[in-house]
Amino acid sequence: MAAFSFDKLVIFGVGLIGGSLARALRERSGTEGARTVIGVGRSSASTGRALELGVIDGSAALNDAASLREALSGADLVLLAAPVAQTQPLLERIAPFLDPATIVTDAGSTKSDVVAAARAALGARIGQFVPGHPIAGREASGVEAALPDLYVGRNVVLCPLPENAPAAVERVAAMWRATGALVRDMAPGQHDRVFASVSHLPHLLSFALVEQILNSPDAALKFSFAAGGFRDFTRIAASSPEMWRDVCVANRVALLDELDAYTAVLARLRAAIEAADGAALETVFARSRVARTEWQEQRAGGVANGDASK
Numbered sequence: 516m517a518a519f520s521f522d523k524l525v526i527f528g529v530g531l532i533g534g535s536l537a538r539a540l541r542e543r544s545g546t547e548g549a550r551t552v553i554g555v556g557r558s559s560a561s562t563g564r565a566l567e568l569g570v571i572d573g574s575a576a577l578n579d580a581a582s583l584r585e586a587l588s589g590a591d592l593v594l595l596a597a598p599v600a601q602t603q604p605l606l607e608r609i610a611p612f613l614d615p616a617t618i619v620t621d622a623g624s625t626k627s628d629v630v631a632a633a634r635a636a637l638g639a640r641i642g643q644f645v646p647g648h649p650i651a652g653r654e655a656s657g658v659e660a661a662l663p664d665l666y667v668g669r670n671v672v673l674c675p676l677p678e679n680a681p682a683a684v685e686r687v688a689a690m691w692r693a694t695g696a697l698v699r700d701m702a703p704g705q706h707d708r709v710f711a712s713v714s715h716l717p718h719l720l721s722f723a724l725v726e727q728i729l730n731s732p733d734a735a736l737k738f739s740f741a742a743g744g745f746r747d748f749t750r751i752a753a754s755s756p757e758m759w760r761d762v763c764v765a766n767r768v769a770l771l772d773e774l775d776a777y778t779a780v781l782a783r784l785r786a787a788i789e790a791a792d793g794a795a796l797e798t799v800f801a802r803s804r805v806a807r808t809e810w811q812e813q814r815a816g817g818v819a820n821g822d823a824s825k
Contacts, residue, residue, distance in 0.1 A: 519693035520548040529554035533596035534661030539694035606636035626703035642678035667695030711769035
């Protein structure tokens with residue numbers, strides 16, 4: 516595979532996702548060029564820690580037009596690694612400073628709303644924007660949690676637009692492949708339906724279980740006895756509230772469909788418990804166990820063979 520080369524990458528939001536991309540492109544082999552990474556935050560102080568850690572080479576503040584213009588001048592690529600609700604205002608802010616050759620992509624967990632925001636902000640320049648979504652994360656957030664190997668063997672979904680030049684899409688794909696990721700294409704609507712099911716709903720349920728316990732009169736007692744099952748189920752409730760607030764609102768149509776389907780399954784299980792119908796419960800549990808085991812085996816086999824998309 517040919518090495519990925521870049522001279523300047525500008526990242527809006529140098530936290531776990533943006534910071535891990537910066538570290539991967541700077542610390543892993545197979546990347547060439549000047550490899551300058553500039554971080555942009557709400558203020559210069561917000562990128563200070565990334566500078567201290569050496570994750571970025573320089574910084575700019577979003578509210579400083581002069582530094583923002585300098586940061587974006589000559590940029591090969593721009594990554595928006597901010598909550599999805601910020602996509603349109605961010606693009607509107609940077610549009611006057613974008614070079615015609617600069618490619619912009621994002622790391623948002625929803626895509627239909629992001630595409631609509633990009634069209635509204637960029638207008639005829641929409642071809643410069645290649646929507647993307649790296650499927651990776653950790654319980655910890657912030658640039659301190661960034662890892663150079665976070666994306667190794669992980670999927671990155673791109674949602675190319677009709678206006679995108681094939682070379683622009685390939686450039687973004689090559690960037691992610693340089694991190695060790697596997698790149699897949701999806702239409703924005705398909706992306707949102709798939710991830711409402713396998714990502715957004717699980718996060719919502721995880722937050723909901725913790726909230727349900729918090730609302731009980733003996734919450735402290737329950738938490739004191741919580742162990743492995745609670746830990747595994749609620750691990751993702753440690754994720755960013757701001758990010759998941761935006762995701763749930765942005766993808767509400769698909770998420771509500773999934774939530775309604777899940778509620779129907781819960782109603783079936785409740786009826787079986789109320790009727791002491793052990794056979795019905797065991798049928799659901801056994802079917803789910805087989806499906807979960809097969810998924811885990813396929814995933815393990817895919818990673819071992821270099822295809823984490825399975």
